[in-house]
Amino acid sequence: MSVLDRAVRDLVIANRVLANEGVLDAYGHVSVRHPDDPQRYLLSRSLGPEHVTPDDIVEFTLDGTAVSDDRPPYLERFIHGAVYAARPEVGAVVHGHTAAVLPYTITDVPLRAVVHDASDIGSHIPRWDIREEFGDDTDMLVRSEEMGKSLARRLGDHSVVLMRGHGFAAAGRSLVMTVRMCVYLGRNAQVQTIAAAAGGEVVALTDGEIAARRAYDPDSPAMRRGWNAWAERAGCGHLLDGQGAP
Numbered sequence: 001m002s003v004l005d006r007a008v009r010d011l012v013i014a015n016r017v018l019a020n021e022g023v024l025d026a027y028g029h030v031s032v033r034h035p036d037d038p039q040r041y042l043l044s045r046s047l048g049p050e051h052v053t054p055d056d057i058v059e060f061t062l063d064g065t066a067v068s069d070d071r072p073p074y075l076e077r078f079i080h081g082a083v084y085a086a087r088p089e090v091g092a093v094v095h096g097h098t099a100a101v102l103p104y105t106i107t108d109v110p111l112r113a114v115v116h117d118a119s120d121i122g123s124h125i126p127r128w129d130i131r132e133e134f135g136d137d138t139d140m141l142v143r144s145e146e147m148g149k150s151l152a153r154r155l156g157d158h159s160v161v162l163m164r165g166h167g168f169a170a171a172g173r174s175l176v177m178t179v180r181m182c183v184y185l186g187r188n189a190q191v192q193t194i195a196a197a198a199g200g201e202v203v204a205l206t207d208g209e210i211a212a213r214r215a216y217d218p219d220s221p222a223m224r225r226g227w228n229a230w231a232e233r234a235g236c237g238h239l240l241d242g243q244g245a246p
């Protein structure tokens with residue numbers, strides 16, 4: 001199997017897993033940088049992530065133009081290209097509207113990494129408000145390259161950026177690592193909300209704890225355990241690369 005075919009299969013797995021684990025609803029999307037051309041990325045045509053198959057994966061240039069495909073693309077595909085253009089080390093991008101995360105997009109309470117599995121989200125999660133650059137009469141969607149670049153600027157060198165009243169964008173070194181981060185992003189938000197409601201001080205991971213966990217090899221067998229288990233649970237274990245579940 002070619003490197004490109006493997007990337008396409010992994011992107012199908014990522015779509016199915018993120019849908020099945022409740023990270024993406026019908027409107028979220030996940031992409032991976034093209035393995036042979038860093039100036040391109042792979043993303044499904046406009047389709048609910050639970051339905052994505054290898055035939056639905058389309059190549060895009062970083063300005064959001066589909067390469068040799070005229071099927072309707074996601075309106076917010078500009079998020080992906082802008083992040084790949086700004087961050088050469090990023091290998092995968094997710095945009096989602098995960099319900100547990102939404103409260104932190106509309107209040108000044110910072111979303112923090114509070115459980116160890118969520119350490120990849122980092123110690124600071126910035127918030128982007130589309131009104132700041134594009135006024136108060138947009139439909140809230142990232143519909144242009146200019147909007148994507150604005151969002152990528154606010155993301156900076158962080159892993160996640162919240163989008164006011166909308167959702168989040170997340171970027172990671174590899175697809176496996178980014179999917180894992182997004183699964184735990186929602187769970188972490190849920191835990192933080194429940195803990196805050198219970199009262200008392202909410203304790204976040206320290207910078208040292210986050211750094212120690214981020215030093216892990218993102219594609220080690222232990223880190224792939226979730227990927228393999230979630231793929232099986234999403235009904236696409238047959239698309240795994242045969243490395244087996246550690």
Ligand SMILES: [Zn+2]
Nearest residue numbers: 076095166167
């Ligand atoms: Zn959106």
